[in-house]
Amino acid sequence: MNFAIIGYGGMAGYHERKIKSVKEQGFDVDIIGVYDIDPARLEVAREHGLIAYESADALLADKNVDAVLVATPNNFHCEYTVRAANAHKHVISEKPIALSSAEAKMMYDAAKKNGVLFEVHQNRRWDKDFVTIKKLYEEGTLGKVYRFESRVMGSNGIPGEWRRKKASGGGMMLDWGVHMIDQALYMVKEKITDIYCRMSYILGEDCDDGFELNIGFESGLVYRIAIGTNTFIPLPRWQVYGTDGTATIKDWNPNAGCQYTLVRERVEKDLQGIEAGNGFTKTMSPRSEKSITNYSIPLDEPDFIGFYQKFVEAAKGNEEPFVKEAEVMRVMKVMELAFESARTNTVIKETF
Numbered sequence: 001m002n003f004a005i006i007g008y009g010g011m012a013g014y015h016e017r018k019i020k021s022v023k024e025q026g027f028d029v030d031i032i033g034v035y036d037i038d039p040a041r042l043e044v045a046r047e048h049g050l051i052a053y054e055s056a057d058a059l060l061a062d063k064n065v066d067a068v069l070v071a072t073p074n075n076f077h078c079e080y081t082v083r084a085a086n087a088h089k090h091v092i093s094e095k096p097i098a099l100s101s102a103e104a105k106m107m108y109d110a111a112k113k114n115g116v117l118f119e120v121h122q123n124r125r126w127d128k129d130f131v132t133i134k135k136l137y138e139e140g141t142l143g144k145v146y147r148f149e150s151r152v153m154g155s156n157g158i159p160g161e162w163r164r165k166k167a168s169g170g171g172m173m174l175d176w177g178v179h180m181i182d183q184a185l186y187m188v189k190e191k192i193t194d195i196y197c198r199m200s201y202i203l204g205e206d207c208d209d210g211f212e213l214n215i216g217f218e219s220g221l222v223y224r225i226a227i228g229t230n231t232f233i234p235l236p237r238w239q240v241y242g243t244d245g246t247a248t249i250k251d252w253n254p255n256a257g258c259q260y261t262l263v264r265e266r267v268e269k270d271l272q273g274i275e276a277g278n279g280f281t282k283t284m285s286p287r288s289e290k291s292i293t294n295y296s297i298p299l300d301e302p303d304f305i306g307f308y309q310k311f312v313e314a315a316k317g318n319e320e321p322f323v324k325e326a327e328v329m330r331v332m333k334v335m336e337l338a339f340e341s342a343r344t345n346t347v348i349k350e351t352f
């Protein structure tokens, strides 16, 4: 499968490297050309031995292009995906699929009408930290999980130009929220019952520079996602609370691994109180070593290369699409309800 990329910026470079590495491993994929509105980027493409198409139409007219990867700013995903599908190319769009459910539906409709495969690049389903947490959850290691805290906290503000503009599909909900919500819904196979979100505009940008989103699930489980771009001392990437224990992952550094603590004796015998702050407490007294067990495990190693292979197999009709339409539309709906909740400062109660 020969890929061509529309929008040859930072993320396109990532795809170029990944596709080349999959090819080197003997898999039949290649990247042959790009189109970008910026002539400087076309020059870089030529230096990399790629075809630098003079227009998107020229790229779409090339019979050697089997699939198009759309990696432009978010507001162009819909238009280019529909055009590529109408030119009978398979399409991968970068996340977020689009700016609204209505646009997203147009994209899937165009792919169906033309009999081509369309998928969204939800690559963070392969993050080592996420697959480690997902495994702990699915194996019930922590007992019944009642709360997830999934956080990404930086201090660089919103980078670049278009990410700071609402009209380009900027803001942290569309940029990071889409990944974190996709992970949540990919892992927790329960109905959502309620959504509450607060967004931040700390440095006065046009669009959200962070947010706190609580997704309530049918069992009572609360999944909290927090994104910040002005946090100079971040909290852990993950904190997961179950009836029998708690797990944490500090950050993306794989060497840090995952730590979790399980309860051995639920009720501490001879619980001693401590002086804490300007007071005395038994409730918040630390556990004795004999009543808990601490574990430290390495992060799981997922097979990331699988994304392109799975896309090719799905395009041939050998497999189901890995990132499915219903999943993407559900994530889109959560984001839309989060914006609505933040705008009205209300809990949105809807079961889906």
Ligand SMILES: NC(=O)c1ccc[n+]([C@@H]2O[C@H](COP(=O)([O-])OP(=O)(O)OC[C@H]3O[C@@H](n4cnc5c(N)ncnc54)[C@H](O)[C@@H]3O)[C@@H](O)[C@H]2O)c1
Binding pocket: 006, 007, 008, 009, 010, 011, 012, 035, 036, 037, 038, 041, 070, 071, 072, 073, 074, 076, 094, 095, 096, 121, 123, 160, 175
């Ligand atoms: N999946 C991930 O992990 C991940 C990570 C980063 C970015 N992304 C996504 O990738 C996309 C691109 O992000 P980026 O960080 O590479 O941005 P970027 O600004 O580095 O690159 C965007 C490129 O698109 C070009 N461009 C702008 N308008 C265009 C148009 N109308 N037609 C053709 N080219 C156009 C720009 O000149 C630029 O080269 C976004 O949708 C973003 O959300 C995904």
